[in-house]
Amino acid sequence: xxxxxxxxxxxxxxxRIKLTADKTAVDTESVEYKANPFCENALEEALxxxxxxxxxxxxxxxxxxxxxxxxxxxxxxxxxxxVRVEIEDKALDSDLAARIFAAVYKEEEDVDLFIFGKQAxxxxxxxxxxxxxxxxxxxxxxxxxxxxxxxxxxxxxxxxEVDGGLETLAVKLPAVITADLRLNTPxxxxxxxxxxxxxxxxxxxxxxxxxxxxxALKIEVVSLEEPPKRKGGEIVGSVDALVEKLKNEAxxx
Amino acid sequence: MGDLFNPTDEHRALREMVRAFTEKEVDPQAEKHDRxxxxxxxxxxxxxxxxxxxxxxxxxxxxxGMDAVAAVIAHEELSAADPGFTLAYLAHAMLxxxxxxxxxxxxxxxxxxxxxxxxxxxxxMGMSEPNAGTDVLGMGTRARKDGDGYVLDGAKMWITNGxxxxxxxxxAFLVYAKTGEGSRGLSLFLVEKGTPGFxxxxxxxxxxxxxxxxxxxxxxxxxxxxxxxxxxxxxTAVISMMRNLELxxxxxxxxxxxxxxxxxxxxxxxxxxRKAFGQPIREFGQVARxxxxxxxxxxxxxxxVYRVAGELDLGTAGxxxxxxxxxxxxxxxxxxxxxxxxxxxxxxxxxxxxxxERLWRDAKLIEIGGxxxxxxxxxxxxxxxxxxxxx
Ligand SMILES: Cc1cc2nc3c(=O)[nH]c(=O)nc-3n(C[C@H](O)[C@H](O)[C@H](O)COP(=O)(O)OP(=O)(O)OC[C@H]3O[C@@H](n4cnc5c(N)ncnc54)[C@H](O)[C@@H]3O)c2cc1C
Numbered sequence: 057x058x059x060x061x062x063x064x065x066x067x068x069x070x071x072r073i074k075l076t077a078d079k080t081a082v083d084t085e086s087v088e089y090k091a092n093p094f095c096e097n098a099l100e101e102a103l104x105x106x107x108x109x110x111x112x113x114x115x116x117x118x119x120x121x122x123x124x125x126x127x128x129x130x131x132x133x134x135x136x137x138x139v140r141v142e143i144e145d146k147a148l149d150s151d152l153a154a155r156i157f158a159a160v161y162k163e164e165e166d167v168d169l170f171i172f173g174k175q176a177x178x179x180x181x182x183x184x185x186x187x188x189x190x191x192x193x194x195x196x197x198x199x200x201x202x203x204x205x206x207x208x209x210x211x212x213x214x215x216x217e218v219d220g221g222l223e224t225l226a227v228k229l230p231a232v233i234t235a236d237l238r239l240n241t242p243x244x245x246x247x248x249x250x251x252x253x254x255x256x257x258x259x260x261x262x263x264x265x266x267x268x269x270x271x272a273l274k275i276e277v278v279s280l281e282e283p284p285k286r287k288g289g290e291i292v293g294s295v296d297a298l299v300e301k302l303k304n305e306a307x308x309x
Numbered sequence: 310m311g312d313l314f315n316p317t318d319e320h321r322a323l324r325e326m327v328r329a330f331t332e333k334e335v336d337p338q339a340e341k342h343d344r345x346x347x348x349x350x351x352x353x354x355x356x357x358x359x360x361x362x363x364x365x366x367x368x369x370x371x372x373x374g375m376d377a378v379a380a381v382i383a384h385e386e387l388s389a390a391d392p393g394f395t396l397a398y399l400a401h402a403m404l405x406x407x408x409x410x411x412x413x414x415x416x417x418x419x420x421x422x423x424x425x426x427x428x429x430x431x432x433x434m435g436m437s438e439p440n441a442g443t444d445v446l447g448m449g450t451r452a453r454k455d456g457d458g459y460v461l462d463g464a465k466m467w468i469t470n471g472x473x474x475x476x477x478x479x480x481a482f483l484v485y486a487k488t489g490e491g492s493r494g495l496s497l498f499l500v501e502k503g504t505p506g507f508x509x510x511x512x513x514x515x516x517x518x519x520x521x522x523x524x525x526x527x528x529x530x531x532x533x534x535x536x537x538x539x540x541x542x543x544x545t546a547v548i549s550m551m552r553n554l555e556l557x558x559x560x561x562x563x564x565x566x567x568x569x570x571x572x573x574x575x576x577x578x579x580x581x582x583r584k585a586f587g588q589p590i591r592e593f594g595q596v597a598r599x600x601x602x603x604x605x606x607x608x609x610x611x612x613x614v615y616r617v618a619g620e621l622d623l624g625t626a627g628x629x630x631x632x633x634x635x636x637x638x639x640x641x642x643x644x645x646x647x648x649x650x651x652x653x654x655x656x657x658x659x660x661x662x663x664x665x666e667r668l669w670r671d672a673k674l675i676e677i678g679g680x681x682x683x684x685x686x687x688x689x690x691x692x693x694x695x696x697x698x699x700x
Contacts, residue, residue, distance in 0.1 A: 125318055132322055244330050247360030247373035250322045 057111035057207065059102040060170045061135065062157060062185075064092040065119060065126035066178040079279045081146070082178075091126050094173025096133075096242035097235040101203055102171050103134045104240065109207055111168075112136050116160050118143050118153060124258065131253035132245035139164075142262040149275040150179075152268075154187030159266035161192055167230055169212065174199050174234040189232035197225045198234040205229070313615045316378055323379055327386040330359065339391035342521040343667050346514065348397055349521065350431070350473060357428020362402050365556075365623055366410045370418045371426035377556060377621040380407075381563040381614060388567030392671035393521025395564055396678075400469035400522070401425070403560050404434035404553065408483055409499075411623060412549040413540050417499065421481060430480035431473050435465030435527055436550065442467075443684045445485075445550070450529065452486040452496055454543075458536050459498065461486055461529040464510060467678075471525025472512045478502040482527065485550065488543050497546040499538040506532030518670030519678075548626060554680070555632035559621060561679045562614050562635040565643035568668045569607045572643070572650035575665050576600060579654050590653070599649040607646060610639040630692045633685040640675035640682065647672045 067073060068088040076083045102113045115130045115138035117123055127138045141156050161167055170192075172185035189196035197214035201222070204213045210229045215222050217236055227233075245253075263271065292298045303309045315321035334352065342349050356362050364380050366372025373379075380403065388395040406425050410418060424430045441447040450463025463486065465471075470479045481501045488496040500507055510526030541549050580591030580600055590596045617631045647669035651658035658665050676682045 125321065128318060129322055129325070132326075244359055245322065245326050246358065247323060247326070247364065247375065248368065249360075250319055250326065251374060253322070254319060 057105060057109045057168045057205070058164070058166055059105060059111065059113050060161060060164060060167050061095070061099045061102045061113060061115050061130075062170070062172045062188075063095045063099060063115040063117045063127065063130045063135075063138075064173070064176050065089050065117070065123045066092045066176055069093070069177045075280055075282060079281070080277050081280070089123075089126060091129055092173050092176045092178075093242075094175060094177070094235055094237065095130075096173075097237060097239045098171040098173050098233075099130055099133055099135060100240045100242040101200075101233075101235055102169070103243070105169070105203070105205055106134075109205060114139060114164065116157060117141070118148060118156055119145060127258055128253050129245060131256045131258075132250040133243060134245075134249065135256075137257040137259070139259045139261060141266065142260060147271065147273075149273045150181045150183035151187060151274045152271060153184050154191055155268060155270075156263070156266060157184065157188045158191040159268055160261070161188070163261075163266065169205075169230065170194070170232045172232065172234045174236050185232055185234035192232070194230055194232050195227040196232040196234075197227050199236045200233050201236050201238045203233060203239070313612065313619070315382075316619065319375070320378055320382060323375070324382045324386060326359070327361070327383050330355075331386050331390045335387060335394060336390040339394065339521065340661055340664070340667070342391070343393055344520075344661070346516070346520045348470075348473060348523045349394060352394065353397060353401075353431065354428040356398060356402075357426060360426075361398070362428050363406055363410075363422065363426030364402060365407045366422055366426060370410065370422035371424075372406075372410065372422065376618075377559060377623060378615065378618045380556065380560050381618040384560045384563035385567040385570070388564040389571040390567075391521060392564055392568055392668065392674075393519045395567070396519050396674070397431075397470055397522035399557070399560050399564070400433045401431060403556050404469075405432035405481070405483055407556060407623065408434060408549070408553040409540065411552055412497065413499075416537065417540065421499070425481070431470050432481045432483075433468050433470035433479055434553075435468045435471075435482050435484045437465065437467045439464055439466045439526070443681055446492060446495070448485065448487060450484070450486040452488050452498060454488070455533070458533050459486075459488075459496075459539065461498065461500065461506070461532040461534065463529050465527040465529075467513070468525050468527050469522050469678075471527050472509055472523045475512055476509070478507075478509045478527075479523075479525075483540065484527075484529070485546055492547050493544045495546040495550070496543050497540040497549050498534055499540060500529070500532065500534055504532055504534060506530045517673060518667070519674050551626040551629070552624070555621060555626060555628050556623060557679045558632045558636040558685075559614065559618055561675050562610070562639040563618075565636075565639035565672065565675050566607070566611050566614055568672050569603070569610070569639075569643040569646040572647045572665050572668050573600070573603050573607055575663055576603070576650040576653040579657075579663075583654075596653055599653050603646040603649050606642045610635070610642045613638060630689050633680070633688050636675065636679065637682055637685040637689070640672070644669070644672040644676065 068090045074083040113135045115135045118141045175182035199216045200214045201217050202215035214225050360373040363372030368374045438448050452459040452461045484498050484500050508528050510528040513524040581589050583590045614635045650665040
């Protein structure tokens with residue numbers, strides 16, 4: 057099996073962040089980066105499928121030279137090689153990202169599965185997997201919590217988490233799957249594999265190589281706002297007072 | 310790219326891996342194992358799966374082939390959560406595994422290292438004795454040549470990983486014993502559990518800190534080992550010991566760094582959250598001093614440790630001034646930092662929930678184990694007698 061995994065670097069979701077002065081982006085001065093947790097689920101699933109069915113796992117990442125460290129972390133987890141498409145984060149939206157992923161998919165040939173995280177924890181857009189499937193005309197199974205592949209039948213059975221329960225889909229391969237957190241627990245990179253990752257190939261492409269000319273963005277970030285500061289808590293005297301406040305002040309009921 | 314603390318991408322990836330593992334798996338179990346004075350064997354075996362037990366060992370023998378800086382990173386990260394557990398790691402990975410990798414021959418390496426690197430066996434090193442610690446050459450354990458082997462008689466004291474439970478010995482040990490007199494009379498032997506005449510004397514209870522590691526007395530009574538278990542040649546173990554002590558002291562200092570780092574994080578956070586007299590306590594000058602001095606001393610120690618680690622060649626001896634120096638400085642630095650953290654937290658610092666009381670108890674050990682601070686002062690002053698100008 058040949059499996060592509062979209063692998064994104066995000067700002068450490070546990071870190072405190074600040075906005076830039078013009079409030080259109082997060083200030084990246086002295087922030088720490090990590091692999092997107094959902095992408096780690098996607099990679100873990102790809103590695104398990106590879107262990108079961110043999111084949112190759114290829115990471116696909118979009119970004120500048122500085123994301124190499126995150127890519128190496130994915131290679132240390134066990135991916136065989138990686139493709140990095142040179143582009144600035146600012147120059148991307150979900151749609152362009154999806155078109156780039158689609159182009160890489162075509163370059164790679166004979167891909168059986170393209171696995172994404174269901175969303176990146178920075179923008180929380182939850183669009184790229186779906187858009188990529190659309191551009192490629194592939195079936196999609198999003199928010200997977202369980203994946204099984206029957207190679208002979210050329211089919212994947214995907215359990216997905218939907219409101220109020222689980223849904224099971226069978227999709228023809230090749231297909232796009234997006235991973236939910238409950239799909240698996242990503243492994244730690246073993247130290248010998250960290251050493252080996254140094255020697256694995258990272259192919260570098262740019263938009264010209266992929267013949268992508270239309271780089272116009274469909275989404276513009278107008279402004280970002282920090283969440284309102286938490287107000288102090290309050291102890292209420294009775295259940296009735298609590299219900300009243302939940303209804304009328306918090307509007308939670 | 311690289312910095313002093315993460316010279317290469319691999320070092321940085323190692324740190325991230327160990328930190329993630331520590332947060333998820335080491336932190337949550339630390340308080341319980343300290344309280345129960347118990348060694349977490351399943352967690353220890355997981356270190357083998359991650360390639361941490363053979364961190365400095367050649368890949369041929371199941372290791373990860375990294376250097377002293379990598380060893381320092383692993384100890385710093387693990388120790389921030391659980392110094393007791395980290396001490397068991399150190400005794401196995403540095404005092405046994407690295408020691409044998411450097412001082413043993415290929416046959417011995419093949420026999421022990423793959424299993425030790427994988428975490429299938431738990432190992433340690435025996436130098437100290439009930440009646441001889443700092444005065445190593447005053448040890449009483451003797452090995453007598455007898456036909457095609459040696460017979461050991463004596464006892465070792467304070468041996469980390471000496472037991473894996475209340476009653477069971479650890480699996481294999483490097484044991485120093487006298488085969489002659491003076492500094493050319495010391496030899497090093499491999500002794501395995503199950504060897505007739507080798508038994509657990511006692512598991513030591515009631516330790517102030519480092520309670521998640523076991524400490525035991527090992528007894529040798531007519532304990533016969535084959536000549537193939539002699540490490541190096543007869544009478545040359547002082548050199549082997551010196552080589553390994555440097556890495557031991559460096560990684561013990563790295564443990565102090567981890568403890569100090571965590572204590573600073575705790576007091577720094579608490580300083581903002583806790584209010585008294587209408588303001589966060591960090592705004593009181595005396596509290597500010599605790600935080601600021603701790604930070605500066607920690608950073609100084611950290612720079613010293615990583616500088617020395619970067620220069621340490623695992624195969625040679627000759628860095629004694631600074632391998633003693635980093636431990637001399639960082640042990641007391643961490644003890645003071647942990648003490649200040651308790652002070653900043655007031656009553657909350659004195660109970661287990663905030664971790665700093667445990668770190669404070671653990672931090673004290675580094676002034677004693679692997680050589681007392683007085684021994685470091687003595688060694689350093691002697692070696693520095695040869696130094697005229699400081700480059
Ligand atoms: C938790 C723990 C784990 C340990 N793990 C191991 C292990 O795995 N393997 C191992 O071999 N050992 C281990 N040790 C032993 C440790 O290395 C010794 O305790 C240490 O070297 C000190 O020896 P001692 O306890 O005999 O004290 P002593 O040497 O008797 O010292 C007593 C006091 O006298 C001072 N003193 C002694 N000689 C001099 C001198 N010449 N000048 C000035 N002052 C001096 C010392 O500094 C100290 O203050 C461990 C100890 C502990 C507590």
